[in-house]
Amino acid sequence: MAILIGQDSRIVIQGITGREASMVTQHTLQYGTKVLAGVTPGKKGQDVHGVPVYNTVREAVEAHQVNTSLIVVPPAFALDAVREAIDNGIKVIVVTTENIPQLDTVKMLHLAKLHDVRIIGPNTVGLINPNDRVKLGSIGGDNPERCFVPGHVGVISRSGGMTAETSWMVKRAGFGVSTSVGIGGDALIGTTIRDLLELFELDPDTHAVVTFSEPGTMFEEQAADFVKNGGFTKPLISYIAGRFTEQMPEGTIFGHAGALISGSVGRPSGKAARLREAGAHVVDRYDELIEVLQHVLAAKEAK
Incomplete structure (x- = not known):
């Protein structure tokens, strides 16, 4: 088992005829993931690496009963793409698009909540389930096996690149990823991190979770409260990057749009303290993930 994607995922790629989407489609198919349909208005009848293209999501649903969408469209069209997917019963939507206007993002997240739809992103590299060889997004590129091997450790990352790096650390520790x-x-x-911890808690094949965090947002603090209140009971190992940012001028954005410190909110030191208080294993150096993960899982298996 895993969370969000698996053997039951019936995938459509919205914006499939674009250059980036075409490349992602090729890598996804090479990994063994079944992509059943693509959607680009006006391009019905074409195919991308053998995947049939339709004008609308409705056509893709009727022809292939798709239930999962990867959205790779320009920022101006992202809200419409999400709305179309939701209107046609898609329940898992991965939005890779970045630089979406904030008002559009607010609208799409509100729609998703109203219709009980799970959105990953926006501005995400995607997600991967190595046990079933299913991936959505550019995650892993053309060689996912380099970093992502089957196993029982969940990985959550704010950074796209560090999603792969952290999964590679799990591999170096002698384990694999759920x-x-x-x-x-x-x-x-x-x-959010808290949302995913809730899903990982319910997954019997996930034995521990590793998170990579950055400055900004309250995601880690929300996760800490969830753990402290008993919502997540498995081992949680966390690394929070960017402690240097606390010495920089307030309001400076570091890389991602969400990596912004304002007052006491978003400080790595505060995130670390809250997670430690909740019982998580917070490492000060990134390479400590390997040793701590080995120790924690060995202790878990010994019980």
Whole structure:
């Protein structure tokens, strides 16, 4: 098992005929993931690496009963693409698009909540389930096996690149990944760390979770409260990057749009303190993830 994607995922790619989407489609198919349909208005009858293209999501649903969408469209069209997917019953939507206007993001997240739809992103590298060889997004590129091997450790990362790096650290520790998720670097996203911990708690094949965090947002503090209140009971190992940012002028944005410190909000030191108080294993150096993960899982298996 895993979370969000698996053997039951029936995938459509919205914007499939674009250059980036075409490349992602090729890598996804090479990994073994079944992409059943693509959608680009006006391009019905074409195919992308053998995947049939339709004008609308409705046509793709009628022809292939798709239930999961990867959205790779320009920022101006992202809200319409999400709305179309939701209107046609899609329940898992991965939005890779970055630089979406904030008002559009607010609208799409509101729609998703109203219709009980799970959005990953926006501005996400995607997610991967190595056990079932299913991936959505550019995650893993053309060689996912380099970093993502089957196993029982969940990975959550704000950074796209560090999603792969952290999964590689899990591999170096001698373990593999159940599901690895890049949640996106924006301040407004559809699925937070706390949300994913709730899903990982219910997954019997996930034995521990590793998180990579950045400055900004209250995501880690929300996760800490969830853990402290008993919502997540498995081992949680966390690394929070960017402690140097606390010495920089307030309001400076570091890379991602969501990596912004304002007053006491978003400080790595505060995030670390809250997570430690909740019982998480917070490492000060990134390479400590390997040793701590080995120790924690060995102790868990010994019980």
